Amino acid sequence: MDDHNNTKALVFRQMDLERENLLQQLKADYRQIIINYFAGNETSKGKIDKFIHKVFDYNLPVPQIIEIHMDLIDELAKQLKVEGRSDDILLDYRLTLIDILAHLCEMYRCSLTR
Amino acid sequence: MDDHNNTKALVFRQMDLERENLLQQLKADYRQIIINYFAGNETSKGKIDKFIHKVFDYNLPVPQIIEIHMDLIDELAKQLKVEGRSDDILLDYRLTLIDILAHLCEMYRCSLTR
Numbered sequence: 001m002d003d004h005n006n007t008k009a010l011v012f013r014q015m016d017l018e019r020e021n022l023l024q025q026l027k028a029d030y031r032q033i034i035i036n037y038f039a040g041n042e043t044s045k046g047k048i049d050k051f052i053h054k055v056f057d058y059n060l061p062v063p064q065i066i067e068i069h070m071d072l073i074d075e076l077a078k079q080l081k082v083e084g085r086s087d088d089i090l091l092d093y094r095l096t097l098i099d100i101l102a103h104l105c106e107m108y109r110c111s112l113t114r
Numbered sequence: 115m116d117d118h119n120n121t122k123a124l125v126f127r128q129m130d131l132e133r134e135n136l137l138q139q140l141k142a143d144y145r146q147i148i149i150n151y152f153a154g155n156e157t158s159k160g161k162i163d164k165f166i167h168k169v170f171d172y173n174l175p176v177p178q179i180i181e182i183h184m185d186l187i188d189e190l191a192k193q194l195k196v197e198g199r200s201d202d203i204l205l206d207y208r209l210t211l212i213d214i215l216a217h218l219c220e221m222y223r224c225s226l227t228r
Binding site for chain 1: 176208216
């Protein structure tokens with residue numbers, strides 16, 4: 001590889017790292033949202049709002065959000081199993097996903113209409 | 115009311131009727147989708163696709179979709195209660211709503227990006 005291509009490869013690697021960082025950040029945010037969802041307080045609502053705006057600003061493909069949700073649910077299921085607790089609560093977290101998708105979808109719809 | 119206002123009132127009434135008709139049609143479509151969702155065949159997928167396109171074309175506010183879902187779930191819950199059957203299945207229908215919202219959201223997102 002010549003210098004030019006080396007630079008390109010570096011830029012690509014940098015983009016890859018930034019993308020991975022963002023996804024990890026979103027995953028951490030979503031974990032906080034899920035865990036506090038049924039507290040339903042202002043902090044929890046603020047976090048959801050911030051998450052939706054971040055996803056919107058980065059124009060994240062929706063399948064990625066679904067993937068973040070599924071990964072987290074899998075992780076929590078394993079954790080509950082290790083602790084010998086029921087995983088019934090995990091079904092309720094679908095409401096969190098519905099809430100987020102509905103608000104995000106309305107945000108995209110309104111941006112398109114304007 | 116003079117003739118001019120009479121005409122306006124008629125036009126408004128007509129718009130109202132058309133809007134009500136569309137909502138009733140969407141409700142009927144959504145009922146078919148929910149009931150056949152776990153069959154997962156091509157007819158079922160085609161119906162979901164048609165529903166999403168219709169909602170998109172009419173630029174229906176997302177809260178209206180949630181309302182259609184909630185109304186239908188309430189209705190089915192009453193029906194199952196009358197028949198003395200468990201309503202556990204109703205929780206699974208949240209997956210249908212997630213599926214529809216995710217696809218619709220991606221459609222709006224891609225239209226905005228283009």
